[in-house]
Amino acid sequence: MSTTLFDKVWDSHVVRKIEDGPDVLFIDRHLIHEVTSPVAFLGLKSRKNSVLYPGRTFATADHNTPTINQHLPVEDPLSANQLKALEENSAEWGISHWGLGHQNNGIVHVVGPENGITLPGATIVCGDSHTSTHGAFGAIAFGIGTSEVEMVLSSQCIMQPKPKKMRININGKLGFGVTPKDVALFIISKLTTSGATGYFVEYAGDVFKNMTMEGRMTVCNLSIEMGARGGIVAPDEQTFEYIKGRTFTPKGTAWDKAMNYWETLKTDEDAVFDKEYTFDASEIEPMITYGTNPGMGTGISQNIPNAGEVEGGVATYKKSLDYMGFHEGDSMIGKKVDYVFLGSCTNGRIEDFRAFASIVKGRKKADTITAWLVPGSHIVEAKIKEEGLLDILTEAGFALREPGCSACLAMNDDKVPAGKVAVSTSNRNFEGRQGPGSRTLLASPLVAAATAVTGVVTDPRTLL
Amino acid sequence: MAYDKFEILKSTAVPLPIENVDTDQIIPARFLKATERKGFGDNLFRDWRYNPDNTPKEQFVLNNPIYKGKILVGGKNFGSGSSREHAAWAVYDYGFRCVVSSFFADIFRGNCLNVGVLPVQVSATFLDKIFKAIEADPNTEIEINLPNQTITMLASGEEESFDINSYKKQNMLNGFDDIDYLVKKKEEIKKFAENRPF
Numbered sequence: 001m002s003t004t005l006f007d008k009v010w011d012s013h014v015v016r017k018i019e020d021g022p023d024v025l026f027i028d029r030h031l032i033h034e035v036t037s038p039v040a041f042l043g044l045k046s047r048k049n050s051v052l053y054p055g056r057t058f059a060t061a062d063h064n065t066p067t068i069n070q071h072l073p074v075e076d077p078l079s080a081n082q083l084k085a086l087e088e089n090s091a092e093w094g095i096s097h098w099g100l101g102h103q104n105n106g107i108v109h110v111v112g113p114e115n116g117i118t119l120p121g122a123t124i125v126c127g128d129s130h131t132s133t134h135g136a137f138g139a140i141a142f143g144i145g146t147s148e149v150e151m152v153l154s155s156q157c158i159m160q161p162k163p164k165k166m167r168i169n170i171n172g173k174l175g176f177g178v179t180p181k182d183v184a185l186f187i188i189s190k191l192t193t194s195g196a197t198g199y200f201v202e203y204a205g206d207v208f209k210n211m212t213m214e215g216r217m218t219v220c221n222l223s224i225e226m227g228a229r230g231g232i233v234a235p236d237e238q239t240f241e242y243i244k245g246r247t248f249t250p251k252g253t254a255w256d257k258a259m260n261y262w263e264t265l266k267t268d269e270d271a272v273f274d275k276e277y278t279f280d281a282s283e284i285e286p287m288i289t290y291g292t293n294p295g296m297g298t299g300i301s302q303n304i305p306n307a308g309e310v311e312g313g314v315a316t317y318k319k320s321l322d323y324m325g326f327h328e329g330d331s332m333i334g335k336k337v338d339y340v341f342l343g344s345c346t347n348g349r350i351e352d353f354r355a356f357a358s359i360v361k362g363r364k365k366a367d368t369i370t371a372w373l374v375p376g377s378h379i380v381e382a383k384i385k386e387e388g389l390l391d392i393l394t395e396a397g398f399a400l401r402e403p404g405c406s407a408c409l410a411m412n413d414d415k416v417p418a419g420k421v422a423v424s425t426s427n428r429n430f431e432g433r434q435g436p437g438s439r440t441l442l443a444s445p446l447v448a449a450a451t452a453v454t455g456v457v458t459d460p461r462t463l464l
Numbered sequence: 465m466a467y468d469k470f471e472i473l474k475s476t477a478v479p480l481p482i483e484n485v486d487t488d489q490i491i492p493a494r495f496l497k498a499t500e501r502k503g504f505g506d507n508l509f510r511d512w513r514y515n516p517d518n519t520p521k522e523q524f525v526l527n528n529p530i531y532k533g534k535i536l537v538g539g540k541n542f543g544s545g546s547s548r549e550h551a552a553w554a555v556y557d558y559g560f561r562c563v564v565s566s567f568f569a570d571i572f573r574g575n576c577l578n579v580g581v582l583p584v585q586v587s588a589t590f591l592d593k594i595f596k597a598i599e600a601d602p603n604t605e606i607e608i609n610l611p612n613q614t615i616t617m618l619a620s621g622e623e624e625s626f627d628i629n630s631y632k633k634q635n636m637l638n639g640f641d642d643i644d645y646l647v648k649k650k651e652e653i654k655k656f657a658e659n660r661p662f
Binding site for chain 1: 644662
């Protein structure tokens with residue numbers, strides 16, 4: 001029978017099927033961080049269970065960590081307490097732990113691929129919805145709740161009904177200044193924030209084939225923003241090239257054995273999806289969001305749509321624009337911006353910093369802009385320095401912070417003040433996401449850079 | 465964590481007729497810093513419920529004494545966004561045992577079932593009827609009957625059935641969760657693990 005890539009990976013991980021119930025799914029790799037794991041460890045202890053396979057779980061501190069002075073004690077006692085819990089729980093159970101200051105520390109979805117934890121054909125979970133990122137490697141990767149974190153710790157399995165299958169094809173060539181972030185925001189604007197709920201999405205077609213691994217990560221990362229549990233791209237030569245030789249990647253005969261498996265990971269030609277969408281790359285321009293969910297996005301040269309032109313209730317739409325302080329029909333270009341955030345598991349990798357630097361090179365940060373540039377990991381940070389990007393950024397008036405989730409969800413001090421507008425390369429523009437009362441415009445690193453030097457929303461194509 | 469059994473719930477309901485209520489609204493990230501599962505109900509819908517100076521926002525439904533009950537009725541695509549189980553904990557800790565909507569985000573739905581909150585998905589038409597009934601009479605009683613998988617507006621008798629798989633239904637009826645089930649299957653899981661390529 002013809003099957004999809006998703007079927008192949010999922011079915012090979014089913015330990016047992018429960019009639020009219022979920023599948024018991026084996027998890028190859030489990031990532032944990034300080035915010036969603038402490039209660040799982042408490043549960044484990046109170047039930048007198050133990051961690052079944054400590055070598056399959058990897059801990060990194062990222063969500064609430066400060067992005068300056070990481071060598072000093074963390075000031076916020078609650079954050080410090082969570083970080084301590086992660087460290088102690090990891091030590092107690094023999095789990096690899098990359099705390100603050102560790103050379104491999106960084107955002108969980110950045111360090112996973114960087115260190116070869118992320119592998120094709122693997123099942124990967126983490127108590128974080130952007131775990132979908134790892135689908136870029138042909139893995140089934142998705143976010144879970146804390147009860148499920150406890151399940152994985154104690155049994156290396158979770159119980160999940162198998163999602164339906166969707167394929168999104170984009171063929172053709174992306175236009176000038178159009179990045180993977182724009183591709184993702186474009187898809188979400190077409191499907192809406194709930195358009196893929198209940199589905200697992202395979203991305204196919206020229207655009208994804210020709211996209212770098214980091215670009216694929218950005219797209220898969222944002223799969224959750226249209227409701228999908230995850231996204232997946234078939235592994236190819238580029239994938240194998242990327243993972244080869246990394247710390248946790250199989251070596252020697254184990255690599256050869258894994259390659260035999262990985263080479264089977266593709267969707268059969270006549271496999272059937274429950275839903276399929278096809279777009280042409282030429283339809284996509286640099287994108288920006290104007291509302292309070294990631295589906296409320298538009299081409300940067302377009303005006304904010306009228307309520308009648310978009311799906312969903314008028315009251316909800318108006319509430320959203322009111323929060324943003326925007327109006328139907330407004331132009332996005334030229335809107336005044338106060339903050340620019342480059343970073344997060346969506347756009348905190350080296351290619352994102354290269355893109356940002358390509359625009360600010362030889363220009364100056366606008367005086368009215370506060371900019372936070374936060375690398376996704378220490379490895380990214382080191383590359384920024386190695387490649388001379390730091391000099392370009394410094395010359396243009398920008399400073400580099402230390403790695404972490406930072407202003408993406410503002411659990412640390414990197415909070416956008418109430419009423420202020422941020423152009424952000426992160427993944428969510430929900431009310432208050434970047435700090436109570438903050439207003440977020442999601443966009444690519446190119447749009448963020450163009451905005452950072454002008455002080456207003458700017459089409460990067462005018463500066464490239 | 466075990467939770468109370470769920471069989472038949474008869475209660476008034478709190479209406480929240482907003483679409484795409486995301487988990488950042490249900491519980492903002494800055495309240496996720498606990499290392500124990502305690503006190504999340506106090507911060508349920510924090511920024512919609514309170515002003516920055518912590519005074520209640522009077523117009524928000526949870527601050528309106530007319531509306532109360534163990535059932536929360538939300539607009540389409542309830543619980544989208546972050547996977548934080550803290551959102552389901554906050555709903556439970558506040559005192560809700562059931563959330564009704566015409567559409568739920570996947571992870572939130574799963575989290576609810578794992579912590580003892582029953583997500584009841586109804587048609588858009590039925591959801592609209594519930595909102596209208598509560599608007600006309602905040603004392604409108606709703607019955608959620610899990611064994612029969614029905615939701616009924618008691619005054620009018622209008623009823624709809626809802627889906628839940630039989631495994632999860634048994635769990636909710638008995639107050640069980642998945643962890644006990646999985647730990648019992650450990651030997652089977654270990655055998656399976658031996659054959660994994662990595």
